[in-house]
Amino acid sequence: MKKLSVIFFILGCFSIQAQSYKNFVQKADSCYRAKDFKSSVWYYEKAFKIEHKSSSNLYNAACSAALNSDNKKAFTWLDLAIDNGYENIAHIKIDSDLKPLHEKKEWEKTIDKLQKKLEILGANYDKVLEKELLQIYTEDQEIRGEFMNVYKAPKPDKKKIDSIGKIMNKKDSINLIKVMKILDERGWVGKNVVGTQGNQTLFLVIQHSDLKYQQKYLPMMKDAVKKGNANPGNLAYLEDRVSLREGKRQIYGSQSAKNKATNKWYISPMIDPDNVDKRRAEVGLGPIAEYAAKMNIEWNLENYKKELPELEKLENIK
Incomplete structure (x- = not known):
């Protein structure tokens, strides 16, 4: 009975720690959304004292730190994010949250580290197709970042929203043509062929398309999920x-x-x-x-x- 009590005590501690970690991350995210980046960094620090294995949480923490002008923490957390599986090089390059870091000497080192990691992971990828999909991802997400910055402004400029919206629709149409060609000729290619981000790009473009195209490719994506390709x-x-x-x-x-x-x-x-x-x-x-x-x-x-x-x-x- 004594041994069982010890086991239950240990399991209880792990459960409490996991919940505390989750709560700290949620509070950090909430502070980020409220643009209270200082508090967001503080809560992330609390969370990472418990564990620091989630690449997405580490990346988000780096964004808060960058916006709080805490460059040292930002680069430390980006480095840990990469070590723990972060792979989205197309996104990290265009993320406006990280722009304060671009002029720092550590920035190129961070990008180089991620690039080298991806080169090892993608030794057998279809390089041409992967490159094309990463470019499409950049086109898709960069314009949406601009749109949301204007849309979420304290006093949104309707003319700017309409103008950026038209540009976004045009880019979406061009990207859809490219992705449809890939899907029709090669099917829903998996991350083992084009990497995680290339594979994600296929979904993003279809998700942003008109209903008739979503209906057309939904069965293909369902089949891809069954095969582990989506x-x-x-x-x-x-x-x-x-x-x-x-x-x-x-x-x-x-x-x-x-x-x-x-x-x-x-x-x-x-x-x-x-x-x-x-x-x-x-x-x-x-x-x-x-x-x-x-x-x-x-x-x-x-x-x-x-x-x-x-x-x-x-x-x-x-």
Whole structure:
């Protein structure tokens, strides 16, 4: 009995630590969204004293540190992110959060380290196709970054929003033609052929396309997930978007919308809200409450179920 008590005590400590880590990261993310970068860095430091294995959390922490002019921490956390599996070289180069670091001598060293790591990982990749997809990724995400900066401004400039929106639509059309050619000729190529980011690019371009193209390539992506050539979480996002566009409720709660009357964001209508976290876990997505928090949406399951009929009217759900 004594040995069992010790085991349960140790397991309890691990559980408490894991929860503390999660809470610190959530608070850090919340502070980041509120542009309180100093507090965000403080909470990330607390979290990383417990563990520092998540490449995404380390990367996000580096962004907060860079925006807080804490260059030493930013580079330390970027270095750890790379060591723990961060691979998105196209994104790191265009991320506006990291622009304060570009003029520092450590920046080139960081990019070189990531590049060398990717060269080792991608020794057998289709280099030409990977390069093309990384360029498409840059085109897709760079313009969206510009759009969101204007859209989220305290006083959004409608003319600028419309102007950037037109440019974004044009780029999307060009990128879609390129990606459709790849999909039609080679299928949904996996990360073993074009790397994680190249594979992700296929999803992003289709996710940003018109419904008819999403409907066309959704079965192909489903088949790719079964073969391990696409991310199940990405597929969930595409399935949800298609469902809503077809006038149906979403499955995983990955899509949100803005109520123009109240000016508040909400989770778009979904099936069986009581079991959404179970469905999300099956495809590698976190709890709906965490997603809602990241979107600055107040989440209460019982209130959501009461509001669902009204939300369905807002989005013309059948």
